[in-house]
Amino acid sequence: MTTIELVQGDITRESVDAVVNAANSSLLGGGGVDGAIHRRGGPAILEECRKLRASRYGKGLPTGQAVATTAGDLDARWVIHTVGPVFSTTEDRSALLASCYRESLRVADELGARTVAFPAISTGIYGWPVDDGARIAVETVRAADTAVEEVRFVLFDEQAYEAFADRVR
Numbered sequence: 051m052t053t054i055e056l057v058q059g060d061i062t063r064e065s066v067d068a069v070v071n072a073a074n075s076s077l078l079g080g081g082g083v084d085g086a087i088h089r090r091g092g093p094a095i096l097e098e099c100r101k102l103r104a105s106r107y108g109k110g111l112p113t114g115q116a117v118a119t120t121a122g123d124l125d126a127r128w129v130i131h132t133v134g135p136v137f138s139t140t141e142d143r144s145a146l147l148a149s150c151y152r153e154s155l156r157v158a159d160e161l162g163a164r165t166v167a168f169p170a171i172s173t174g175i176y177g178w179p180v181d182d183g184a185r186i187a188v189e190t191v192r193a194a195d196t197a198v199e200e201v202r203f204v205l206f207d208e209q210a211y212e213a214f215a216d217r218v219r
């Protein structure tokens with residue numbers, strides 16, 4: 051069984067085996083949580099991301115997939131980068147958002163990570179309504195077949211925290 055914990059705060063301050071990054075497909079950094087992870091984690095993360103672009107992901111990391119790098123100076127062993135879908139009102143992209151959580155846990159299992167911190171993927175710059183983002187996150191983690199013992203959702207603001215709390219209760 052995987053335990054779900056909720057924390058309101060900055061994910062770059064968490065001590066866990068793996069921190070999940072809501073990256074963009076370039077893997078070369080961006081705003082929001084991605085920028086915060088690279089800032090606090092330091093240049094070692096970007097260096098590995100550049101190598102991944104040059105080797106496995108020449109066209110970028112596809113939406114819904116996940117890949118790990120070092121966590122640099124973060125208090126974690128790995129950063130798992132996943133690319134959330136941009137929210138759309140004309141197309142249902144929920145399966146891609148669910149895939150981000152599932153694939154991140156699959157990569158965590160490959161690494162042997164037992165504690166994993168997730169942000170609310172796609173609910174910032176990518177515009178996903180936070181209540182629905184929370185529903186997909188919690189449902190997907192609950193349904194996952196994983197050896198991860200603790201999933202910690204780290205929510206930056208109170209609205210996101212409440213949205214996740216409503217789903218976990």
Ligand code: ADP
Nearest residue numbers: 060061072082083086169172173174175176206
């Ligand atoms: P996306 O492009 O996937 O929407 P964002 O980084 O813009 O990614 O936002 C995803 C979520 O991460 C949002 O809910 C945002 O408030 C939150 N967020 C931003 N910075 C941090 C941080 N340092 N720690 C945790 N969550 C964060």
